Ligand SMILES: CC/C=C\C/C=C\C/C=C\C/C=C\C/C=C\C/C=C\CCC(=O)N[C@@H](Cc1ccccc1)C(=O)O
């Protein structure tokens with residue numbers, strides 16, 4: 001595959017608007033087209049005898065790559081083909097054009113997460129074209145509804161594999177990146193492999209009051225009561241959980257990369273922990289790493305300008321810190337609202353998943369670490385951390401204790417804002433490096449102990 005056709009396949013993928021609009025609103029025509037598309041651009045993957053392909057939940061794809069050594073426990077690579085909506089406004093180029101310009105491929109899904117879908121399949125296609133036969137079996141699971149919770153894709157694939165008795169050595173999904181420019185004093189990029197992610201609660205608050213004529217309003221309306229309740233929640237931060245461990249571990253690994261005096265502060269968190277945890281609260285991204293966040297995302301009330309509204313509803317999206325549980329957060333919420341007229345309805349809730357191992361015996365973590373060192377030799381630090389978003393991997397905790405969320409890409413604050421925002425784009429070089437990373441990773445997963453230089457070069 002030459003360089004042009006390598007990026008051309010991404011352009012084609014971005015062009016298909018596989019948008020997940022809302023809980024049951026998917027572009028099924030585009031999802032079906034996407035299935036045909038990957039078939040047409042990765043013919044070797046689909047015709048190789050030891051690669052089995054199944055469609056799950058109508059539009060998700062499960063590939064089983066049968067390795068030659070059944071004594072090795074299989075692993076799984078995850079990605080998703082659906083994207084969040086992208087209205088044209090504010091984009092430099094139309095979001096579904098997939099236009100390649102100035103060394104970048106532009107469009108919705110270029111970072112989240114069609115890059116991974118295409119890079120995984122492209123790496124496999126290239127390995128197969130070079131007659132590579134993996135020793136260790138692996139699965140590739142491509143969900144189609146990650147952006148609306150993964151109930152028909154990831155959840156069904158997980159149940160199917162469980163029914164087949166599959167247990168996995170580890171899973172690699174989207175999530176964290178090689179972070180560049182997020183911390184003011186830290187000029188060097190560092191790779192964070194997320195070993196857990198936030199839990200999540202979608203909570204509906206509802207107030208019912210007697211409706212009536214707006215010319216003689218009661219002292220309080222459903223809107224006023226609800227607005228006060230959600231405002232109290234927004235103004236009352238959840239407890240800072242910095243002391244609980246994982247983030248401390250991340251910062252300690254980063255410490256020696258900082259100039260004086262930050263290096264001393266981060267190396268002595270037993271003393272400076274309270275100071276650091278307060279500093280983390282000041283920035284909205286680092287704040288998400290130390291606490292359960294509260295986001296007021298929907299508000300609905302009123303039927304007519306001159307009618308006192310009978311019902312007011314608000315939805316709040318909490319991202320639960322790994323050191324807390326859904327139950328603990330719900331208790332805190334009820335105490336903060338402290339108004340019996342406000343009803344609570346939990347629409348969905350999931351506890352944070354367990355923290356995956358990152359020690360020397362943790363195969364998935366060590367393979368990622370070694371492949372990062374090989375493909376990104378300029379990156380000095382690889383550390384375990386927390387993913388602030390939710391991923392399809394949360395549906396697979398029944399299959400393995402080793403779940404790692406890492407995209408082999410650089411991410412700076414501007415590209416971070418483009419994910420679910422505007423002007424999402426990936427450089428051609430970054431995409432090619434992602435393919436190279438997966439190409440090497442699959443071969444490294446076949447080595448017995450420490451990955452050694454592999455036979456097939458890209
Ligand atoms: C010392 C500190 C170390 C590092 C921190 C510094 C900065 C952290 C900076 C950036 C964070 C990096 C990556 C996070 C980027 C994206 C989030 C990852 C994946 C999210 C995928 C996603 O969007 N999932 C949805 C899933 C969902 C769908 C519908 C309803 C609920 C959930 C989501 O989370 O919303």
Ligand SMILES: [Zn+2]
Pocket residue numbers: 080112113146174
């Ligand atoms: Zn995603």
Ligand SMILES: [Zn+2]
Pocket residue numbers: 084112147420
């Ligand atoms: Zn997303």
